[in-house]
Amino acid sequence: MKQDILICGVGGQGTVLASRVLAAAAMEAGHPVHSAETIGMAQRGGSVTSHIRIGAGAWSPLIPPGGADMLLAFEPAEAVRNLSFLRPEGIAIVNTAATRPVGASLKDTGYDGREMVAWLKDRCACVFVDGEAACRPFGSARYLNIVLLGAALGTGRLELTEELIRNQIRRYVPARFLETNLKAFEAGLSLKS
Amino acid sequence: MKEYVMGNGAIALGALAAGVNLVAGYPGTPSSEIIETVAKYPHEGIHLEWSVNEKAALEVAAAAAYSGARALVTMKQMGLNVASDPLMSVAYIGVKGGLVIVSADDPGPISSQTEQDTRRFAGFSRIPVFDPASPEEAYAMIQDAFACSEKYHTPVLFRPTTRVCHAYAAIDVPDRWEPASFEGFRKDASRWVIFPRLSYANHGKMEARNAEIARDFSDYRFNTVEGAAGPRAILTSGVSYAYVKECLREHPEARIIRVATAFPFPEDFLLRALEGVEELLCIEELSPWLEEQALQVAGRHHLALTVRGKLDGTVPHHGENSVALSGRLLADFLGLEPGPSPRDCSGAPPLPVRPPVLCAGCPHRASFYAVKQAMKGQKAFFCGDIGCYTLGNAMPLDMVDTCLCMGAGITMAQGLRHTNPDAVCFAFVGDSTFFASGMTGVVNAVYNEADMVLCVLDNSTTAMTGHQPHPGTGRNMMGHIVDRVDIARVLEGIGVRRVVTVDPLRLEEAVQAVRSCAAEKGVTAIIFKSPCVALTKPTGKCIIDGQKCIACKKCIREIGCPALITDQGQVRIDPNLCTGCGLCGQICPVGAIGGAEQ
Incomplete structure (x- = not known):
């Protein structure tokens, strides 16, 4: 197995947990794994990425441009920003709910993500997820990361099983949020298009 | 394990x-x-x-x-x-x-x-x-x-x-x-x-x-030579070695020389590795260290070797290396077929920029705003320092005129005042930076008769690097509770004329403190004390009374808090971001913002 997965989003959306769960699930399946995270100044409100490289022979900690098998985008503009990483036959899972940049209120740009979604549609194989709607039953946007993991697995493109991912959710999510997160994972899985 | x-x-x-x-x-x-x-x-x-x-x-x-x-x-x-x-x-x-x-x-x-x-x-x-x-x-x-x-x-x-x-x-x-x-x-x-x-x-x-x-x-296990002998070789180190390996996965014959011990330079190793090599491409980050070493070795041993890298303009001096950059350099140097061209992303809609900003509810925002209000209409210079509060430079606060290195704000405020006697000179320093290299600068100010206002932004942590404890926090890395080093007492001990401690989230008191300190000669200090919002539970949420709000957007224009957003011309507070600090409520001209417990 050899898979490169790029997770992108905005600081605070829970990309790091999603990256950790994927990496741990692949390791439990016996694959060599490398990953890399954005750390430092960009963490809060900035563009963030996690690179997960599963399988032997990955030298660079970062996925080369045009090398990602999957782009898991937590935000539509971040999907566009990172699209050059996706290989021609790769797939993008994109949350359509926009996160407006901090400071957008100073000079109102009217950004709402729709133009990003429209542009992406013709550029690559996409699965669009309305993250806002998907998280509504759980009462908080903090379940977005696990919903998207479910949606990613639901595409059938990840060479990982539901059980492997569930095990790692159990391992990394605090007990009091576990039940809701497992439901969020189910919800994501059932979004398969 | x-x-x-x-x-x-x-x-x-x-x-x-x-x-x-x-x-x-x-x-x-x-x-x-x-x-x-x-x-x-x-x-x-x-x-x-x-x-x-x-x-x-x-x-x-x-x-x-x-x-x-x-x-x-x-x-x-x-x-x-x-x-x-x-x-x-x-x-x-x-x-x-x-x-x-x-x-x-x-x-x-x-x-x-x-x-x-x-x-x-x-x-x-x-x-x-x-x-x-x-x-x-x-x-x-x-x-x-x-x-x-x-x-x-x-x-x-x-x-x-x-x-x-x-x-x-x-x-x-x-x-x-x-x-x-x-x-x-x-x-x-x-x-x-x-x-x-x-x-x-x-x-x-x-x-x-x-x-x-x-x-x-010269025999060290991580100084390695790979590939077949030939007229061309690559000299590299560190993560650039990983990038080169990634690029040349399909070309095991390419000669890669990797030096993991830059000094003392393993000259015998390089000489052996250069056998038969006529042209050497150096791919390394930061300075052309390996390249200079290779040139020296070539000179000392009269090798007929062309060395390419930063010094001859083949490789950029600045910025980090990447697989993409290494790939282009290697394709040129080795005459390889260029890899598949990256996906065409031209015509993409303009992307929102997401610069780092002070968090919603960050007390530094309130401290900067208080100084800005107090100094309105007066000539004042604001020397910043290293930490989260460097972000006070962003609009609309625009409160950082200089930033150089750890602790420099305190001493630079003195130099500015000595050469600009008509300006009030402020230095902003965080609590951890104050202990790291700020204290000696304060001694310098007192001793050399500087007029300046020191603003210590005390959020009781080293926030920017991930919330490490420091001497003012009362806790150390051994897990022990220890005596806190009190910044106010340190300043008084040094001989600072006036040391005022205020809560920056009480805007009027903070502005008054700044005015009184700025009016005084000599060295004065204000300790803006309020904990980092990333380490405290929100005190509540602020809400905007839609009946009272006149949509003047003064709150947004003045403090630029990320929790303040506009929605179809109306100002809203994002409840996911608001910490209830209440600063916006103290700015609103019509008293439309309330809700947080103060």
Whole structure:
């Protein structure tokens, strides 16, 4: 197995947990794994990425441009920003709910993500997820990361099983949020298009 | 056992496996997680500290190494500038136990002021340096660094870069480890007391020893040659080696020479590796260190060798390397078919920019705003410093006129005042930076009759680098509760005329404090005390009364809090971001914002 997965989003959306769960699930399946995270100044409100490289022979900690098998985008503009990483036959899972940049209120740009979604549609194989709607039953946007993991697995493109991912959710999510997160994972899985 | 850790974690685990007895450092991206990882794993019998700054850390560790203990010091590359005073001297004195100084470089720079190169510091101070290409190598190499330090009784530098520090990999580590046993300090003035005579004698010994280490390094396991002999070769190191390997996966015949020990340079190794090579491409980050070494070797041995790299303009001097850049360089140099062209992303809609900003509810925002309000209409200069509060430069606050290096704001405010006597000069410094290198600047101000207002932004943590404790927090890395060093009492002890402590979230009181301090001659200080919002629970949420709000947007224009958003012309507060700090409510001209408990 050899898979490169790029997770992108905005600081605070829970990309790091999603990256950790994927990496741990692949390791439990016996694959060599490398990953890399954005750390430092960009963490809060900035563009963030996690690179997960599963399988032997990955030298660079970062996925080369045009090398990602999957782009898991937590935000539509971040999907566009990172699209050059996706290989021609790769797939993008994109949350359509926009996160407006901090400071957008100073000079109102009217950004709402729709133009990003429209542009992406013709550029690559996409699965669009309305993250806002998907998280509504759980009462908080903090379940977005696990919903998207479910949606990613639901595409059938990840060479990982539901059980492997569930095990790692159990391992990394605090007990009091576990039940809701497992439901969020189910919800994501059932979004398969 | 297998541990999935980041490069910094691998360095920490490697040091533990090497039997380290003492670990000291000062936080700085990308190095901070090394000490934090040591703290997370069993470390009984090991002294662990966040020192007040890098110079202190190196001196604490040097004395431990004089005692025969194994000591690890951690910092970012600019921290090595602060520690360079003890570094240059301890290089002459040498050590008994292993002393390894990790100085993490930051090509890009991604979160630093400079693109300096620690390998050059190794050459300057005449001590060995190790340069890992991955977390796995970092784990093994830090142990080699300790062995080298003890074999040659010299401090050793260890230079990872951001991409190695922040990359994750699974590391095989022992199930348990123990700190090494050591003899303890033995008095010997002829060895431990630096005098010109001793420095003269030791300088000669150092150079002779370095020639020996260079020969040793010529057989070092991480100095490697791959591929077939031919007229072209690549010389590389660190994470650039990983990029080159990634690019040349389909070309095992390409000759790759990797030097993991930049100093003392393994000349014999390079000479052997260059056999038959006519043209050499140097791919490395930061300074052209390997390139210069290759040119020297070629000159000394009259090799007919063309050396390409930064010096001849083939490779850019600045910025970090990448697979994409390496791929282009290698395709040109080796005449390879260019790889598949990257996906065409032209015509993409304009992307929102997401610059880093002060968090919603950050007390620094309120402190800057209070000073700005108090100084309205007066000529005033604002000297910033290193930390989250550097972000006070962003619009609409626009409250940072200078930022240079740790602690510099305090002394620069003095220089500005001496040359601009009609301006009120402010220095903004965080609590951790105040202890690291701010205090001496205040002494300088009092002694040299400066007129300035010192603003200590005290949020009771080292926020920017991940919330490390410091002398003002009352807690240390051994997990002990200790006496807090009180900033107000320090300032009073130094002789600052007037020291006022205010809560920046009480805007009117804060503005008054600034006005009264700014009106006074000499050195005055305001301590803006309010905890970092990332470490406290929100006190409530602010809400806007839609009936009262006149949509003037003054709150947005004045303070630029990320929680204040506009929605179809109306101002709203994002409840997911608001911490209930209440600053906006104190600015609203019609009293439309309320809701938070104050």
